[in-house]
Amino acid sequence: MMRSSCLKVLAVGALLLGLVSCGGSSGGEAGFPRSKTLYLAGSQWGDPNTFNPLVENWQAAWPVNDRFNLMYEPLITYNSLNGKFEPLLGTLVSSDPDKVVVDINPAAKWSDGQPVTSADVKFVFEIGRRFRNAATAFAIDFTKEILAEKLENGGERLTFVVNKESRNNPLVILDHLQAIRIVPAHVFEKLLSDNGNDLSAVQKLKIDKDPVVTGPYNLENYTNERIVLKRRADYWGNDVLYGGKEPAPEFIIHPIYKNNDHFAIALQQGKLDASQTFMPRIWLKKKDGVKTWYDDAPYFVPGTMPLLVINTTKAPLNDKNFRRAMAAAINYNDIKELAVSNYASDLEPGLIMNQGLEKKFFSAEDAAEFGVKHDPELAKKILADAGYKSVLKADGTLDHMLDKNGNRLPTLSIMVPAGWSDWEAMVKLAEKSLRAAGIDVREGPVDAGIYWSSHGPGNFDIVMRKLAENVTPSLPWGRFEAVMSTRNWLPVGGDNWMSENQGRYNQPGTPEYRPEVDSLLKAIPTISDEAQLAAAYRELNKIFMQDQPVIPLCYLPEQFYQFSAKQWKNWPTSDNPYAPPLLPWVGASTKILWNLQLAK
Amino acid sequence: MKILKNLLKSPMFIIGAGLFFGTLLIALIGPIVYNMTMDRVGAQYAAPGGGYLLGLDDLGRDYVSLLLSGLRSSLYVGFLAGIIATTIGTLIGIYGGFRGGLVDDLLNMMTNLFVVIPQLVILILISASLQEGRSLTLIGVIIGLTGWTWSARAVRAQASALKSKDHISLAKLNGDNTLRVLLVHILPYIFSYVFMVFIIQVASGILSESAISMIGLGPLDTVSLGTILNQAKNTGALGDGVWWAFMPATATITVIVFALYLLNTSMDGVFNPRLRK
């Protein structure tokens, strides 16, 4: 009896699985034919929760979050390859220390047929005046007001008046113009009045049913496994910007994978056309058609630098000699080679890259004079000169450190989000070389929750961060601002949330305070003379190298731009650099969509 | 003695014990015999050979050293979790099974509570509140504290079956207190059973550690077999055909757990007369 029922179960099971496999292999082109679909991945990792453009960046789903311009578009885009501004909803006319002028493209239209007007621009740029907690409320600190005038061609000219009283920073206005996407004022004003003028009620709406957009694509449908966009036949820009052409793919699908490996597998199998995820050892994947900007190392264009933010209020990290010793102890070459698969050129001292658009501000002379490179002996010498002592164990490994008064120093922890494998590898390698030089640090991986809640109040010794991730018009100023500005200086702890300089460098009112840091940070955005600007950057970078408030670890690309030409060809590369090395969904790279061709 | 003699007659026991004590021996004397190093010694994922028997990991470290250290961690976690889980499980199971009634119901409720509160919640919460984060010991303790429910139920069933045995009733009539009855009259009868439960708990402790590490919640203070596998997964070793990143660690886990299962089964056979014929 037992045996026959067992056989029955097995037989039924086998039959079912057989059916399943047959059924599966015949399934196919039902919804979105491969030849009409572009698969892009790496932006959306969790469930898509909302497509509301008024919520915080991290809350909205792709492509409403971040700077993506497939659905909602900014006024202009920034080409991170040549530093030029390209027109989109508007055209940049001029920019000077007092104002930035942009003409609205007279052809620009919402998907409901309404023209894009100054009212739309004002809605999102000035929302902070009505709702101080709006996601784009920060814009009013930079733009005092937006003056609109009608032009003869029917369009409008917008003058963004620099808010001199507040931030006095036309550079960041340029950042905003290419990052803040314009939303339809007529739609959201109505929603606001329907909801008793309560912004948080409107923020709860998902805006996922036929949203009113200006972009070339609109939301078709979405599940927790993927987001589908469909090409808009009546996109205003096809005629004006692309000579009557349509974007090649009818659909864009963003699959949501939970495992880093899956992006590489999908790309190798031709199920994905491009991905911005970190894939180690890309040269091994070449044979399966995975391509990058350069065919050989460093494969990518550097754009950002992950760094160790140091809590400068805590002994011994409050001593710049100690921080410089740390910078000299770290083996940057190991980090480059092992943690990031050689995807970058060698790191230079300082906070300015010797690469790309920033190169003109980089001074090799200063780097040699004021900066430190990997040199364990130098690290030990700096420590010894400053009176620090490393106490070793019997087996020659580090036990603890003593300060100049002979007091034992605590072990310092480098906070890193547990499970971010490439970051953890960088920190592990840094830890190893720091300890080898006699500096008592330990890797401190923490869960995401602790990581995100610790850096604002400064609850850390050393924390790994990637600041100024996007290549924007304000670089490298934006990077200096993020690590050195004392504009919002608050002491460590409690509810004291600081969104820049979280290491509390350069505390005002103390004897070590260097006011020139803040005055340079204030001055640079309004300097228009190139030579003057270079001098100011040189000075700022010199101070950075002397004080070493943070320690950059390597150069990384703005985006890991990896693509496969199996389905779609004519992607930009170093040989055909018609767009910056970014996936066709952001900045000046969206034009790739109009240039792609079917491979077969 | 007789039991041991019988055990030694079982080939299953010999193989199981051989494998288990073999790995134990490797874990103990490996680090003395082998020149262990946790430093970078070569290129990322350098293939086996060239002086390094099992190749190098993503940070250029020697896999033999990593595996030796991982093996020690995994055995430590397994035994720690096994001891905690078996102790709690046995005490609760034996007491509840023997006493019955309200006490049994309350203990049963407690057992159910530990089934329904996810291990991950406890693990993440406790590690978040500790300065040093998730240590290997903490993980062992938490696996032990959350993994005993199964042994409590198993032991309870045994104890409750013994309850109505004559000699127990006699002891009760003699006025022996509960503790004495439990320790003198019940525990010896189910001791072999408890020991087998312990072996299974050690095995599942080792598997649990590797599963927890796989999710990315593994020990932060040391290398374990689970963290080696997690590292291999996170750095895309599988996709690039780097088999030495995960096969040796997998084999090590499988061998220890397999050996423990063999031991358990062979003891089962010896304590169970029918098997001997």
Added chain:
Amino acid sequence: MLKQYPTLRFILMRGGWYFITFLVAVTINFYLPRLGKHNPVDIIMGKSGSGMSTEDARIKEEMYLQEFGLVKVSGSGATREIVRDSEGKPVRTTGFEQFVTYIGMCLKGDLGTSFQKYPKKVVDVIKEAVPWTLALQIPTIICGWIVGNVLGAMAAYRRGIFDKVFFPFALGLSAFPFFVFGMLLVYFFAVGFHWFPAMGGYANNVIPSFSFEFFSSAAHHYVLPFFSIFLILAGGQAIGMRSMGIYELGTDYIKYAKWLGLKESKVLAYLFRNAMLPQITGLALSLGVMIGGALITEMIFSYPGLGMAMLTAIQNNDYPMIQGVTLIITTSVLIANFTVDVLIGFLDPRVKAGLQIGKGN
């Protein structure tokens, strides 16, 4: 009063205990995450980007505190105001006040809004994910359980060559870490041979609906995750059943039954029924670890389900989401256990006997 209906009394008693367990579990699951010192709003602030002035950060932080019911509020609609103390700082709600609100909402079927998946409702997250978790786990666990037990029972009873080959194989299978097994399945059958897809619950080009395309695609994606759990589970169950079978073969009642000269088939029927009992308990318990186990499967196959939602919720102190997921786990595990308890009450002669005599208390 119910003395004359021992079975009903037994069921009610058990049910009562499970209900109390449920209440205690819900309370613990509510308070546990709140014991941590990390404020969920700080996590949100950390993600909300840079460029905020101190004043803006404070305003934003208060908005979230209010939104998530972590501070006291007076008024309603657009006139809501945060209640402040003498220093102007918002007055936080106590854990107990939040608990009362939570229970009130639960009774109305509202599990609140997720902090991390804002503005998504916890109920919606669960509704989307649970069918996938159940569809993967229930058939896998049940098939693995049945196949494993049948094979184990056969091995116990028949012994000989079947046992000698089958047993070490099953033992080896159950000793193998199941996530590596899953990874190897992907490597060989998806990357190597292209027989099955490597990831996802269905192809990206189909729309989830009641269509043939969707179901065949989902079935095709089902195969590898299914086998990754099924084989190892069946191996483990087989070993358990084999030992239990052998164990029961050696017990007094079997010897007694044999001595009495009962028919072999009758003895065997007793044997399997009793050997089965711990295995049924095991089945109920394995439902408890289902969601945790699903998490690893979800990671390895990018499969939809509740595991990932639970992990990120715990890591980010997303209270409503943790409460929602643990509520689902608690309810399903307790129901499964209750069912098994009742079932065993009917199946196990020992428990049955206890019932009929009455426990005297």
